[in-house]
Amino acid sequence: MSGQMFYKDEFSAYLKRRSFLLRIGLITGGIFLNSCYKKIRSAKYNIQGALQGPDANAGHLLRDKLKLPSAKNTRKVKTLIVGSGISGLSAGRWLKKNGETDFEILELEKHIGGNSYFGSNKIASYPLGAHYITIANNDDALLIDFLKEIDVITHFEGQLPYYNDYYLTFDPEERLLINGAWQEGLIPDFGVPIADKKEVRRFLAEVDQLKNTRGNDGKFLFNIPLNSSSTDENYRKLDKITFEAYLKEKGYRSKYLLWYLNYACKDDYGQKISHVSAWAGLHYFASRRGMAANAAQNAILTWPEGNGWIMKKLAEQLKAHIKTSNLCYELKPISNGNTLVTVWNTKTQLTENIEVEKIILCAPQFVNNRLLENFNRNIDYKAFNYSPWLIANITTNELPESKGVSLCWDNVAYNTSSVGYVNAAQQHLNLSEDKKVITYYLPLCDFEPAIARLAAYSRNYEQWLDIVIPELEVIHPGITKAIETIDFWVWGHGMITPAKDFIWSKNLEKAKLPIDNKIFFAHSDLSGVSIFEEAFHQGINAAKQVINATS
Ligand SMILES: Cc1cc2nc3c(=O)[nH]c(=O)nc-3n(C[C@H](O)[C@H](O)[C@H](O)COP(=O)(O)OP(=O)(O)OC[C@H]3O[C@@H](n4cnc5c(N)ncnc54)[C@H](O)[C@@H]3O)c2cc1C
Known part of the structure; x- marks a missing residue:
């Protein structure tokens, strides 16, 4: 039996109970992150919103093993x-x-x-973490069964699943702000020198080949779920070096390619190529081979509230x-x-x-x-390390645009700290032209996770605005005055680091x-x-x- 004798008489019970609550931070409010919505206003930016996260009191109770x-x-x-x-x-x-x-x-x-988990306000529902899946690999029978069960797959045409059109990302899907304009897709292209483009193509051809290669046990080298991947040691050994070392060994030097690969690893793992294994880095590109009757290979499934x-x-x-x-x-x-x-x-x-x-x-x-x-x-x-993340849900009256492709579901800017934002409203049927909620994702990977996490827990609302607003201004100059609210959510232990x-x-x-x-x-x-x-x-x-x- 855990715990200690507690309720002796009413008064001592009250005192002890109160001191217990004080210790776990339920009364002091000294630990400010939890999932309750409490509005804060920043006079500096004239923006209001909340700073939330998973229940820190509960975490504290477990960590310190309070009786x-x-x-x-x-x-x-x-x-x-x-x-x-x-x-x-x-x-x-x-x-x-x-x-x-x-x-x-x-x-x-x-x-x-x-x-x-997800949130909502009077404009839209929006994700607070996970926001999409790709269509299932065709050999993933258990996932396909579930997607049928919930009407994400409506029927089959021949061997191929037909996905519910409402859940496939509505067009336009992705754009990248690079060299002063929005281009279609996230692979750097606009204003990129020929030599870099060649290197990007070489990398894509390499991962495309890996995607369709089987190991000496007949299984795909990289698959989902991971434990259905090949055990071939010639490839498993790629788990023993970093993705960065692998790319160097293969002669990949293009700054545009390396930016793209860093973006991809930050997006899926919350870390850069220097901090994930080569096996994990390649898995991102070579494990998804889902085919559908009505969508492109690896098409994205998403909802206003994301994976919520x-x-x-x-x-x-x-x-x-x-x-x-x-x-x-x-x-x-x-x-x-x-x-x-x-x-x-x-x-x-x-x-x-x-x-x-x-x-x-x-x-x-x-x-x-x-x-x-x-x-x-x-x-x-100690081998389990988790990347912290900041999510900002931004309600804005306007998105001042640069030239190029117009607003997409996924919007990323080259050479910024974040992995961009998704436009939650894109999957709403009643698209509103005026107010929008955009969900901005910032992996906190510039320092070791423990330090980044501590810093994240210590920042106040205005300090987060100081980090997020300058980047938003680069992406959409003049946006600050159009923002109504920004709600922050901090994931201290967001994603496991491979x-x-x-x-x-x-x-x-x-x-x-x-x-x-x-x-x-x-x-x-x-x-x-x-x-x-x-x-x-x-x-x-x-x-x-x-x-x-x-x-
Ligand atoms: C910012 C962010 C973006 C992401 N985006 C995507 C995405 O787009 N697509 C995607 O596929 N994945 C994404 N992910 C990954 C996501 O983590 C997984 O998809 C999935 O949600 C993980 O589920 P899980 O059950 O493994 O873990 P968790 O989501 O961590 O669930 C664990 C649960 O256990 C509860 N718990 C913990 N301790 C206790 C306790 N002592 N007692 C009772 N309950 C407890 C927690 O509160 C939590 O609810 C994202 C993750 C983050 C952080």
Whole structure:
């Protein structure tokens, strides 16, 4: 049993309870990031909005292992899922699909969805994290089944899936601001010297060939989910060098190409080519080969609320099983072979014990490290590094334009810190010409993650404006006076970094193993690549393991 004796009499109970709440920051408000909307106004910019993020108090409680009040009761649940991100919801969906009814999904936040959470205001819904997936690889039967289930794939024409036209990105899709004008597409082209263009073409031809190459075991070299990729050592060894070293060795020097590759790695991994492995860098380009009856290869699927839409679809059948505002605090083995899980309800502020037969931890490994202090997992948690991100949802009356291609769904500027912005309104059917909400993505990768994270947590609203506004002014000169609101969201541990020697390391292999056939793991960080598809498959794999272990 965790916690300490707490409620002796009413008064001491009040005092102790208050001091506990003070310690976890619930009363002082000293830790300012959480998911509640609190409006702040910047006089300097005459802009208002909020500064939010995942529940910092809960994180603090776990990190410092503050003692909880004792639990008053213990109840039983057959299978507990911790975390309602894509991996947790996917695990729940699989259990339900296979006839399991006795399971619960606990989520520490007031809302479900993890990094696929979203927001909305009177103009539009918008993503706060994950915002798109590409059409499924045709050999990914489980994902294709799910996309059929939720009407993203409406039917098949011959062998090829037909995707719901409402969910394919509406045209125009992507543009890049380079050399003073917006060009179509994100690969630098406008004003780019011939020699650089040749190098870009050489790289694209190389990854195109890799995309269609199989290893000595007959599997594609790079595939989604990652664990269906070839084990061919000739290619797996690319995980032991950085993408930057690989590109240098191959003689790629064009500043335009290197900018594009840095952009791609920042976009998918939150880090530059110097910080991801060559295997991961190539995976971005060579793993997606989805074909459709009505869309180009690798076409993008998106919704106004980003992947929040697909997350809600996953959760639709699971409502009765989900409990939000429930922080899983600790796991303990008990003598009857079950596991005792201590849970802190952030709303009622009460502790509860749940005795479970099986548990699927769908939280990131830095959290599991805290939860599993009573177990010997024997892995190196320090190898798990997460990139912090800032997301800014900007409501503006106007987007002053430079010459060239007009507003697209994805809008990126060459040589800026961010990876650009998406225009959430693009997927709305009632497109409004006046007000827009644009979602701007800034990976915080100029310093090591721990330092960047600390700096991100320390900045106030106006300091974020000082970072974001100058870049917006480069992209859309004069925009500041047209902005109505900017809402910031900070992800301290946004995406797992596929650093060199991480994805195919013994450490990650060990981290995926269940403990005593009772504690199972599913989170995108266990794939090494933080994308919807990996979280989706992680959830299914863990649920399958639970079902097998039970039978
Ligand atoms: C800025 C950003 C942009 C992204 N863009 C894309 C994109 O466009 N496309 C894409 O495919 N992917 C994108 N991703 C990756 C995204 O992370 C994955 O697609 C997916 O949402 C990850 O799901 P998950 O279940 O693995 O993890 P998470 O989303 O991290 O879910 C874990 C859940 O566990 C909960 N939890 C943690 N600890 C506890 C505890 N102790 N008790 C109870 N609950 C707990 C958390 O609150 C969270 O809800 C993006 C990520 C970020 C940060």
